[in-house]
Amino acid sequence: MNKKVRKAIIPAAGLGTRFLPATKAIAKEMLPIVDIPTIQYIIQEAVDSGIEEILIITNSNKHAMENHFDKNYELEERLKESGKLEQVKMIQDIADMANIYYIRQKEPKGLGHAVLCAKSFIGDEPFAVLLGDDVVVNKEGKPALKQLIEQYGKTSASVIGVQTVDKKDVSKYGIVEPSKSHPAKGRLVKLTDMVEKPAVEKAPSQLA
Structure with missing residues (x-):
């Protein structure tokens, strides 16, 4: 427990x-x-x-x-x-x-x-x-x-709150990478990585 x-x-x-x-x-x-x-x-x-x-x-x-x-x-x-x-x-x-x-x-x-x-x-x-x-x-x-x-x-597990941001703004945030092998359960998404202020073309998602 x-x-x-x-x-x-x-x-x-x-x-x-x-x-x-x-x-x-x-x-x-x-x-x-x-x-x-x-x-x-x-x-x-x-x-x-x-x-x-x-x-x-x-x-x-x-x-x-x-x-x-x-x-x-x-x-x-x-x-x-x-x-x-x-x-x-x-x-x-x-x-x-x-x-x-x-x-x-x-x-x-x-x-x-x-x-x-x-x-x-x-x-x-x-x-x-x-x-x-x-x-x-x-x-x-x-x-x-x-x-x-x-x-x-x-x-x-550790849980973080995220929000969807415009693609052009991803370089202002820490962006998370959702797991490709674990489908989302409602609003709960398993994460595999987090990238601080990535370039727009390298951002793994738009979840900040």
Whole structure:
């Protein structure tokens, strides 16, 4: 029987150079979608999918992210004095979302190294990795991560979420190669390889 997936890793140590100049002083994970930081949506997805403990991989410039999920007693008191009890509850709820831990990736060695930084946190448990590059919304159904966890329970294999992209855009993504000997089962496809940002003519599929 598979162990329950109860831990998640969120790699958030990147410099965010694609979003300059906005990320010169602000972590890209703290950039808001309307009025909520991106990282909060990611953590909410994890919590809604049954994750109990979250490790965020950061760097030395990401203090704002840690502060966002911490208690702020001074702010709470000022809001209480002003009668803004709804806002007090909101910031208390953010601090209580999940058990969140942090570790620094001391050198910018990429995503694989960032995940490896979580080795002692994970031990021998199955785990989820969440990236904040795309917003996946499923208003009427289960969160995307919960769907992946359920497939892990059925297959005992690593499962990744993919999307179909235009052929001209494959060089912007990691592209997976579906197995030719194992036909797809509904939306579940067995993979044989993954290629990072292939040339258009060499891409094994359009699944990113």
